[in-house]
Amino acid sequence: MHDWITTPITADILRGALDLERTEHGLLPHRLPARARAQNADGQLAMAESQPSGVRLVFRTRATAVELDTLPTKRDYVGVPPRPDGRYDLLVDGRLTGQASVTGGNTLTIDMTTGTAQLRPGSPGTLRFADLPDGAKTVEIWLPHNETTELIALRTDAPVEPAPDEGRKxxxxxxxxxxxxxxxxxxxxxxxxxxxxxxxxxxxxxxxxxxxxxxxxxxxxxxxxxxxxxxxxxxxxxxxxxxxxxxxxxxxxxxxxxxxxxxxxxxxxxxxxxxxxxxxxxxxxxxxxxxxxxxxxxxxxxxxxxxxxxxxxxxxxxxxxxxxxxxxxxxxxxxxxxxxxxxxxxxxxxxxxxxxxxxxxxxxxxxxxxxxxxxxxxxxxxxxx
Missing domain, CATH: 3.40.50.1110 (SGNH hydrolase)
Structure with a gap:
């Protein structure tokens, strides 16, 4: 059993998003700012910008176990085999160390022949990475690039702090x-x-x-x-x-x-x-x-x-x-x-x-x-x- 520490998900441990929207469940990363979203009337763009391609949690920790609660919104296309669940990539000091998915969540059913879509609400799920290497390290959790993801809670078995700016362009x-x-x-x-x-x-x-x-x-x-x-x-x-x-x-x-x-x-x-x-x-x-x-x-x-x-x-x-x-x-x-x-x-x-x-x-x-x-x-x- 782990003694879990819950760390608030804030902008200082999140990279690649231009805006964070507070929802009833948690935080929804956006890749367009609120002003841009207010000027958009296209459902395709609204869906695309809310899918967190390139968005990742980045932090320093000695933790060997990490849990992340999220609420995904998955896409289902009429007449097409179901899409696989979105994948999360775990990187430790820049190296891909683990991959996992969150089952369940909301489902957006899209009919490409009519251009219509219907949302079916679902429940959050939990992502778990265990057996991380011991010692201080930089951990990155890359969110699914093709699955809208509301971030609910981050838990670790050791304290978390923002990763320092390494001066990269x-x-x-x-x-x-x-x-x-x-x-x-x-x-x-x-x-x-x-x-x-x-x-x-x-x-x-x-x-x-x-x-x-x-x-x-x-x-x-x-x-x-x-x-x-x-x-x-x-x-x-x-x-x-x-x-x-x-x-x-x-x-x-x-x-x-x-x-x-x-x-x-x-x-x-x-x-x-x-x-x-x-x-x-x-x-x-x-x-x-x-x-x-x-x-x-x-x-x-x-x-x-x-x-x-x-x-x-x-x-x-x-x-x-x-x-x-x-x-x-x-x-x-x-x-x-x-x-x-x-x-x-x-x-x-x-x-x-x-x-x-x-x-x-x-x-x-x-x-x-x-x-x-x-x-x-x-x-x-x-x-x-």
Whole structure:
């Protein structure tokens, strides 16, 4: 039996969240601030920003046992096999030491064909890690990247104190579901988390599934968040949603970058275009779900002929993003561009195809993370100078 010590969950032991909401159960980490959430009317973004990708508890302790009470909200898609429970990663002094899940919780049932969702309330659960190495150490508990998680209580068998700031640079990243971590094996192995570990930086991940849409409130959140390094990976969601045409895209990108620069005028800023996605390279959106044989896949529902009237494809977006960055870089030497196909291109698709035609699998997340780190964090890279 352990003599448990309960430690309040506060901002000084939580990293990667921009806001903490007090709920009837505990604390709900958010990856957009309250002002941004108040300006959002989209249920997909509301769900995505409340899923704690990159959010982790970080503390120093001599504890050999840790318990965490949480209330998860799990997703269930009509016509698709049930999703596995969200995974928590336990790291001790930077090394992955344990993994676990919390069963039960709320269930959000989503019908992708009708766009409707229904919430079924559930009960909290307890996560337990035992047999941790003895002695003082830094413990990190990475929350499930794809499961909204209310934090209720933290218990240990030895006192806890906030981990000291090690002076590492803070990398602020914004992107789509791929940056959010869709289909990654676990929260510490999404490609941004893996790249951050290779680069030796602190990650704040504002990758939002389905929601990298050049929203002004997201740009303001990036502007107002502490960062030593910033990257934005944009393009695929604008095609998925068939949200805008080229006439609107170009000034929207300029406005997004202008807003970030208001708060970070000289911070290294890397614009990353989409990775290869064959269904949308030359065919516009929207992306439509295909539930054939009980497996969720996606198809491009647009007409290639509509490119002539300004419909966006990934080829169009890459060309325009590169042009915009080259134009702006004449007056902004800290602005850089990376073609996403250098992270995942045609040869990668042949070896590691996208299982649902949109999202990379776990092995591909690691590859993208390795390549991003090799490009960005090396001595001559945009984040290594």
């Amino acid at each position: 803070v990398w602020l990243h914004h992107g789509s579901s791929i940056s959010h971590g869709s289909d990654a094996a676990s929260p510490s192995t999404t490609w941004p988390a893996f790249a951050a570990s290779l680069g030796g930086v602190e990650l704040t991940n504002l990758g939002m599934g389905g929601s990298a849409l050049l929203d002004p409130f997201t740009a303001r959140a990036l502007r107002d968040t502490r960062a030593d390094l910033i990257s934005i990976k944009i393009g695929i969601n604008l095609v998925n949603a068939d949200l805008m045409r080229l006439r609107a895209f170009t000034p929207a990108v300029h406005g997004f970058l202008d807003t970030i620069r208001e708060g970070h005028p000289t911070t290294p800023l890397l614009v990353v275009s989409p990775i290869l996605c064959p269904i949308h390279e030359d065919t516009p959106g929207p992306s439509a779900p295909d539930l054939t044989a009980g497996q969720l896949r996606f198809r491009a529902a647009g007409d290639p002929a509509e490119r002539a009237s300004g419909k966006l494809t990934l080829t169009v977006i890459r060309d325009e993003l590169q042009r915009i960055v080259e134009q702006r870089a004449a007056d902004d030497p800290h602005l850089h561009y990376l073609d996403g196909r250098n992270l995942y291109g045609q040869a990668d698709f042949a070896e590691l195809p996208l299982p649902d035609q949109l999202h990379p699998d776990a092995a591909t997340h690691r590859r993208i993370g390795e390549r991003f780190a090799a490009f960005a964090f090396t001595a001559n890279g945009p984040f290594g100078k």
